[in-house]
Amino acid sequence: MTGFPQLQNTVLDTTDVRGLAEFYRQLLGLRYLPGDEPAPQGPDDADWLVLTDGQGRRQLAFQLVDRLERTTWPRPDVPMQLHLDFTVPDRQSLADQHARALGLGAELLLDRTDDPDEPLYVYADPAGHPFCIFVG
Structure with missing residues (x-):
């Protein structure tokens, strides 16, 4: 090979x-x-x-696709099966991108910005696919 x-x-x-x-x-x-x-x-x-x-x-x-069932994460009824991770360099960038994501139509699923080691937000995009933005 x-x-x-x-x-x-x-x-x-x-x-x-x-x-x-x-x-x-x-x-x-x-x-x-x-x-x-x-x-x-x-x-x-x-x-x-x-x-x-x-x-x-x-x-x-x-x-x-004709039909797409949104994940119910964090409830297990409909698992997410895949999610996308995006990083930003610092907390200010995280706050800036948080505002942008919401302004573009993302839905906030989880706010974990109080985590001192890995602050992050988890969102659903307009189709319901989860994605994270975190300080990398």
């Missing part, structure tokens, strides 16, 4: 592909893969979109 498979995308299911892609594009400062940008006018019926970083490396993808 000469190598290993390489991760191309982390794909999030959603009932609103453009809406969820826009949430993460704005939250993380990403760009659309060329050809995935919103159309200037007309209906947006995207069923698959990819966001990249400034060097064109794929970061997140979004695929359309």
